[in-house]
Structures are given as structure tokens and as C-alpha cells.
Amino acid sequence: MDTKTLKKYFNEMYADNGAVREIYKRYGHWLKNLPDGTLARRNAEAELLFRRLGITFAVYGETVEAERLIPFDIVPRIFGASEWQRLELGLKQRVRALNAFLHDIYHDQEIIKAGIISAHQVLNNTQYRPEMKGVDLPNQVYAHIAGIDLVRIAENDFYVLEDNLRTPSGVSYMLENRKTMMRLFPELFVKHAIEPVEHYPQMLLNTLREAAPPNVAYPVIVVMTPGSYNSAYFEHAYLASQMGVELVEGQDLFVHQQKVYMHTTEGPQQVHVIYRRVDDDFIDPRVFRPDSTLGVPGLMAAYCSGNVALANGVGTGVADDKSTYLFVPDMIRFYLGEAPLLSNVPTWRLSEPDDLSYVLAHLPELVIKEVQGSGGYGMLIGPTSSKAEIEAYRLRILAEPAKFIAQPTLALSSCPTLVESGVAPRHVDLRPFVLSGKDVRIAPGGLTRVALTEGSLVVNSSQGGGTKDTWVLEN
Numbered sequence: 001m002d003t004k005t006l007k008k009y010f011n012e013m014y015a016d017n018g019a020v021r022e023i024y025k026r027y028g029h030w031l032k033n034l035p036d037g038t039l040a041r042r043n044a045e046a047e048l049l050f051r052r053l054g055i056t057f058a059v060y061g062e063t064v065e066a067e068r069l070i071p072f073d074i075v076p077r078i079f080g081a082s083e084w085q086r087l088e089l090g091l092k093q094r095v096r097a098l099n100a101f102l103h104d105i106y107h108d109q110e111i112i113k114a115g116i117i118s119a120h121q122v123l124n125n126t127q128y129r130p131e132m133k134g135v136d137l138p139n140q141v142y143a144h145i146a147g148i149d150l151v152r153i154a155e156n157d158f159y160v161l162e163d164n165l166r167t168p169s170g171v172s173y174m175l176e177n178r179k180t181m182m183r184l185f186p187e188l189f190v191k192h193a194i195e196p197v198e199h200y201p202q203m204l205l206n207t208l209r210e211a212a213p214p215n216v217a218y219p220v221i222v223v224m225t226p227g228s229y230n231s232a233y234f235e236h237a238y239l240a241s242q243m244g245v246e247l248v249e250g251q252d253l254f255v256h257q258q259k260v261y262m263h264t265t266e267g268p269q270q271v272h273v274i275y276r277r278v279d280d281d282f283i284d285p286r287v288f289r290p291d292s293t294l295g296v297p298g299l300m301a302a303y304c305s306g307n308v309a310l311a312n313g314v315g316t317g318v319a320d321d322k323s324t325y326l327f328v329p330d331m332i333r334f335y336l337g338e339a340p341l342l343s344n345v346p347t348w349r350l351s352e353p354d355d356l357s358y359v360l361a362h363l364p365e366l367v368i369k370e371v372q373g374s375g376g377y378g379m380l381i382g383p384t385s386s387k388a389e390i391e392a393y394r395l396r397i398l399a400e401p402a403k404f405i406a407q408p409t410l411a412l413s414s415c416p417t418l419v420e421s422g423v424a425p426r427h428v429d430l431r432p433f434v435l436s437g438k439d440v441r442i443a444p445g446g447l448t449r450v451a452l453t454e455g456s457l458v459v460n461s462s463q464g465g466g467t468k469d470t471w472v473l474e475n
Contacts, residue, residue, distance in 0.1 A: 010154050010413040011425055012077065023080040023473060026191050031075075031416075031423070039418050042184045043074050049180055055173070055234055070173055071466030075423060076181060076188075077415045077430075077448040084195075084444060084472045087150070087158060090341035091432055092440045093332060095146050098163060098319050099436055100335035102142035106132045106315065116334055117327045125324070126372065127166075127317030129280060131287060135304050138211050139438055142313035145204070145275075146434040147171075151345070152413035159345045159410070161429060163328065165320040166312060167277050170467075171433050172235035174447040175200060175242075177469040193474040195444035200433070201242035203441050204275075208243075210437030211309040212272045219272035221245045222262060224253070226278050226294045236277050250278070255298030260308045273309045280314050322371040322405045323349055345410065351402035359406040360397065363390050366406045368397070381457065383409050412457055415468065417450055427451045429459050430470065445470035 013024045020028035047069065055070050079087075104110055105122050112119050122128055147168030149161040178197050182189055205221070212219035225236035227249055240247035252263055253271065261268040276283060282292040284299040302308045318324060326347050329340040348355035348366075359366060368380040380393040397404055414425035432446030448468040449459035459465040 009411050009425075009427070010152060010157075012152070012413050012415050012428075013425075023078050027076070027078060027188070030188065030191065039074060039423070043418055045184060046072055046074055046180050049183070050176070053176065055176055070461055071452060071464075072173075072177060072180065073417050073426075073450055073452070073466050073468045074181070074184065075416045075418050076469045076471050077428060078471045078473065079445065081473050081475050083156065086156075086341070087432070088442050090158075091148055091434050091442060093336065093338060093341050094148060094160065094163070094328060095143065095434045095436055095440060097328065097331040097335050098146070098165065099141050099143055101331045102313070102316060102319050103137075103140045104335070105318065106135060111331070111334055114334065116330050117324075121324065121327075122318060125318045125321055127280070127315065127321055129315035129318075131300060131304070132313075132315040136306070137313055138214065138309060139436075141211065141436045142316050143319070144207055144211055144311035144313070144436055146436070147431045148434060150342075150430045150432070151410055152428075152430075153411055154413075158342060160325075160328070160342050161345055161410075162322060162325060163320045164431075165316040166279065167232075168431070168433070169232040169235055169277075170431055170447040170449075171200060171443075172238040173467045174433070174443070174445070174470070175238075177447075177467055181469040192471065195472040195474055197443045197445060200443040201239065203435055203443065204239065205243045205245075207435040207437040207441065208273045208275055208309075208311055211311050213306050213309060216272050220262070220269060221273040221275065222248045222253075222271055224248050224250070224274050224276040224278055226282070230277070232277065239275070245275075250283075250293070250295045253296045253299075255296060255302050258298070258302045258305045258307055260296065260299065260302050271308060273311065275311050280317065283310075283314070322347075322369055323351070323402075326405075345407050348406040350397060350404045350406060355406070356397075356401050360394065363394060365409060367409055368393060368404055368406050371403055371405055379458075381409065384456075409457070412451075412459075415448070415450065417452070417468075419452070419454075424454070426454070427457050427459065428468070444472035 013021060015021055050069055050072060111117050112122060143165040145168060147164035150158050151161050152158050174197060208221050209219055222245055223236055223240040225233060225247060237247055254261055260271045262271050278294050281288045283295040285292045285295055286297050287300040303310055329344060332338055332340045348359050350356045350359060364382045366382045370378040412427040415428045416423045417426035428448050428450045430446050430448050433443055435441045448470045450466050450468055451457055451459045452466045453464060
């Protein structure tokens, strides 16, 4: 990628000459002939539906209106079948390599011995869990559910922005966005052959079943949530309901003789698979944070004994660290013997003196991220920041350079979006959800996140972004 050419934004619906691109032609014709006010009315209906369903997310650090309605845009994002097939191959390749890396670093550490990634990068990472050394997991899968964030720069030019392997969220919005679109615009689903996504809960359930301890024919599966105050609680409850499994908190479980049980009205019931949405630090107060009230005492002993499976596995965070991200193309070559099908965004590691020097000299041009950051928090977007903000961030970098990485300000592609003035382009990214069990599976499309503010490149819901339905055409 030539970082000097990133200021030209790719419009996914319209070519440079103003013509509607082929995959949007049917939708563009429908949109052009829509009576005035139709989109606004159906947008109001969508908002009412979302309020009734309680599709909200919590914003940490706010005391007023901390629970917000997730903004939903009723103009879909459309992918053609062939371009999606290319993305799917690249996503599956990447997640296979990441799982191979996680198995390796907790076993023989061949990638460290080969000098491809340093022992310091892995073993000193705050997300590396020595407790997992030598623990064998079913199918050698650690990241059963991965959310891989993609950005588009040109027509056939996609880049991986980051890998989310701990507790990736957003799939409930993908599912509800589709349900809402089908309810509001049934005529569009007659005109377009669109790949379905409603089977995702069954895909997830099958993936979790495949993670069960060996010789368990009918595993009992639960979704473990930190509770109703968590920002993604709606999703936890939603997925449990869709899969037909119990939603539990730590206090609903206990460990006896290295097996996990759930309290029920009919007595204790053994649990074989926990889809946990609780971070490593809080899952077992005997092993990690002793002050945690969210976890289950003894859970790690049961897990390491192979009597219960956790999805995602403990210790996956070392692979989605933003400084480890740089090495994923090398992982693909090392473990799979293949050339990467999806590229990383050019990235500077501020722990490296030359990279640090360059970044400090170009802060107004770059995006700076914390290596353990998420949700759009703790970022500096140089081109949209004031001099005072840049200088304050410079001091943070100088204090602990290794805690940061830097990337160019990407020219995220834009999609048509309903705003107050009508339909206008807004910048988007994409989070497909990749499931790993005996096979690797992907729901077509994923969650498109959109920056609703004109000119903004920040798509995170916590930072004012919204979501769209993502269509993959069947042909």
C-alpha cells in the first residue's frame, strides 16, 4: 500500500463517473423510484422496532444516558458473490493461522525457536497465560469465535485492521439488522438473491458442540455473562435464547471434583461447554484476580483437566494484541506454507526506536492505538485532533512507547447512508464472524459499522457509529 495515496475515498455504490456500480444497480433503480419520505418513515419504524427489542449498548464512563439505542442505517451495504468468496478464503486462512499460533505458543513454541517472533513479544505479553502451557484443547482451537475487522481502500483492495479473538461482539446486531430489513423492505428481498445469515446461531451451536470434551455425546452448553451492566449484555441474552441454551452468571455455576455444574431447580447439572463473555482476568478468582465476583472458583482446574471447554479459550488475547498483529502474515507463511490472501495495514511499532522517531515526527498524519485498546477508546486520530490533543498524546507515548502502535490514516470506503439531508456517503468497515471447530465457517457478510458523522473515520458504536445490514449476493 502506498500510504501517500490514501486520501481518495472509494465509493462502493458509485463509480468516479457517477454511474451506479453493477452490484448496486437493482438497488439503485429501486432507490431512485422510491416516493419521497419513504426512507424517513421506514427509518422511524426501524427505530421503534429496536426500542421494543431493547437493542442497546452501554457506554462506559458516562452517567447520563449510559444505555443507548444502537444506531441502525436502513441503506444496505452490498457485496458481490465473487468478491465475498475472495474475502472468505482470506479470512479462513487468517483464523487457521492464528489458532495454529496459539496452540504453538502454549506447546512447543516453534515460531519463537525459528526467530520469527521474539520470546519477549509473546511471553512478556500481559495476555499470555502461563497456566495454559501444555493444555490440549479439542481440535487445537483457541479462538472459536473471531471477529476480523476489515477496511476497504479500493474495488478489490481490502486490509485487515485488527483481529478480535477474546470476546468479539456485534453478531446480534448483524442478525437483528437483517430481520429488520426483511420486515421493512420485503420487496427488496424479492428483487435480490441474498445469502442468508439467520442460520448463524445454529452454526455457533454446532461450533460449541464440537468444542466439547471427547466422548460427550450430548454436551450441555451455557452462555456465561458478566451481568446486565455489561455493554454487550443484550447480545449475551440474545445468543443464549437463539441457541436454546441457558444464560448464566458466575454465581450460577460451581466446581466439584474438577467438573463444572449449574444450579437448576432439579438439582446440579454438569456443564460441558461455556461460551464465556467474561475476560480471562475475572473467570476464576483462585487463579487470576482474587477480587473477582464474576467468575467461578476452580474453573481453571476443570478446564485444564479437560472436563469443560471454554470458548473462546483462555490466553487468546496474546494473538489479538495490536503489536502481535504485525506478525500474522508471517504466521500464515510459517504454519500454513501459504502467501497471505489478506494484507495488514502498514503499522509502526513504537517499541522500535526508528518507528518511534518516525511516528513522533508525523503524529498529525497518523492514527495511534493502544496495543491492548478496544472499542475506539484511547486512540489518537492525528488529522482530526487539535494541537493540544496531539501534544498530550505525545507525552503518553514518550512515557511508555511499547504500549502503542501507529498506522496511516486510511481512506475507508464509503457507502450510501441515510442522514438528515437525505442519502449521502459515509465511511464503513466490516466485521465478519469466523467460527472454528472441526471446520472453519463464516456467516456471509458480517456486521458493517458506519461512521454517521460526515468526514468521520471512527465507526465504533461507543464513539457514535452505527450499523448496517450487509448483503452478499448469491450470484
